[in-house]
Amino acid sequence: MKPIAMVTARAETLPRIIIDACAAAGRPVAGLVQVGDEADRLKTHLPVLGGQELLSDAAFLSAHDIFVAIGDGRRKALSEAVLARGGTVATVIHPAATVSASATIGAGTVVSAGVVVQMDAQVGRYCSLNTACTVDHDNVLADGVNIAPGAHLAGGVQVGEGAFIGIGATIKGWLRIGARATVGAGAVVLKEVPDGVTVVGNPARPMATKT
Ligand SMILES: CC(C)(COP(=O)(O)OP(=O)(O)OC[C@H]1O[C@@H](n2cnc3c(N)ncnc32)[C@H](O)[C@@H]1OP(=O)(O)O)[C@@H](O)C(=O)NCCC(=O)NCCS
Structure with missing residues (x-):
C-alpha cells in the first residue's frame, strides 16, 4: 500500500x-x-x-x-x-470500525472508530462517517454525505449527495434524505426530507426560516 x-x-x-x-x-x-x-x-x-x-x-x-x-x-x-x-x-477505515464484507465504501471516504456499516450498505465517495454512527443494512449514501457522531440510520435509508446528518440523529428505515439536506442534532426523522431542507426535533420538522 x-x-x-x-x-x-x-x-x-x-x-x-x-x-x-x-x-x-x-x-x-x-x-x-x-x-x-x-x-x-x-x-x-x-x-x-x-x-x-x-x-x-x-x-x-x-x-x-x-x-x-x-x-x-x-x-x-x-x-x-x-x-x-x-x-x-x-479510502481510510479506522480498525475499530466494523464494515460488513458485503458493504461498499467509496474512494475518498473516511470511516471513524466505532462506526458500524451493515450488510449490503453502499457508501459513496468523499463521505465522512464519524465516531460511532451506524449505517444499517441496504442504506445507499451518495457522494459527499457527512454523518456526525452517534447518528443512527435504520435499514434501507437513502441519503442524497452532500447531505449532513447531525450528531445523535435517528433516521427511520427506508426513508430518503434529500441531496444537501441537513438533519439537526438529535432529530428523529420519521418522514422523507426533501432536497436542501433542514429538519430538527422529534418528530423532525422543517426548521422555521429566519426573517
Ligand atoms: C440544525 C442546525 C444546522 C441549525 O443551525 P442554525 O441554522 O445555526 O440554527 P440556530 O442555532 O440559529 O437555531 C435556530 C432555532 O432552531 C433551534 N434548533 C437548532 N438546532 C436544533 C436542533 N438540532 N434541534 C432542535 N432545535 C434546534 C434553536 O433552538 C433555535 O430556536 P429558537 O429560534 O426558538 O431559539 C444546527 O443547530 C444543528 O443541529 N447542527 C448539527 C451540529 C452537529 O451535529 N455537529 C456535529 C459535528 S461532527
Missing part, C-alpha cells in the same frame, strides 16, 4: 481524523499537500511536501495515495482531478 499524501487547506478536524485513523491502522502518511492560502494552517508533526502543483506531478501521484482532507467542495473537485490524472484516492 502506498503512503498517503494528505491534501489540506486549513486547520480543521477532518485531517486530524485521517491522521488518527491511519496511525491506528498502521498506514503511513507521508505528509501534507498544502493548497489554498488560508491563514489558519493545520499544525502537525507531518512534513509539508509541497503545494497544489504536486497533484499534477505524475511521479508524485504514482508514489502516493491521495486523501483530500478539506471539508468543502474542494474535497470532491481535487479528488476527481487526481483520478483524472491517473492518481489514486485513498
Whole structure:
C-alpha cells in the first residue's frame, strides 16, 4: 500500500481524523499537500511536501495515495482531478470500525472508530462517517454525505449527495434524505426530507426560516 499524501487547506478536524485513523491502522502518511492560502494552517508533526502543483506531478501521484482532507467542495473537485490524472484516492477505515464484507465504501471516504456499516450498505465517495454512527443494512449514501457522531440510520435509508446528518440523529428505515439536506442534532426523522431542507426535533420538522 502506498503512503498517503494528505491534501489540506486549513486547520480543521477532518485531517486530524485521517491522521488518527491511519496511525491506528498502521498506514503511513507521508505528509501534507498544502493548497489554498488560508491563514489558519493545520499544525502537525507531518512534513509539508509541497503545494497544489504536486497533484499534477505524475511521479508524485504514482508514489502516493491521495486523501483530500478539506471539508468543502474542494474535497470532491481535487479528488476527481487526481483520478483524472491517473492518481489514486485513498479510502481510510479506522480498525475499530466494523464494515460488513458485503458493504461498499467509496474512494475518498473516511470511516471513524466505532462506526458500524451493515450488510449490503453502499457508501459513496468523499463521505465522512464519524465516531460511532451506524449505517444499517441496504442504506445507499451518495457522494459527499457527512454523518456526525452517534447518528443512527435504520435499514434501507437513502441519503442524497452532500447531505449532513447531525450528531445523535435517528433516521427511520427506508426513508430518503434529500441531496444537501441537513438533519439537526438529535432529530428523529420519521418522514422523507426533501432536497436542501433542514429538519430538527422529534418528530423532525422543517426548521422555521429566519426573517
Ligand atoms: C440544525 C442546525 C444546522 C441549525 O443551525 P442554525 O441554522 O445555526 O440554527 P440556530 O442555532 O440559529 O437555531 C435556530 C432555532 O432552531 C433551534 N434548533 C437548532 N438546532 C436544533 C436542533 N438540532 N434541534 C432542535 N432545535 C434546534 C434553536 O433552538 C433555535 O430556536 P429558537 O429560534 O426558538 O431559539 C444546527 O443547530 C444543528 O443541529 N447542527 C448539527 C451540529 C452537529 O451535529 N455537529 C456535529 C459535528 S461532527
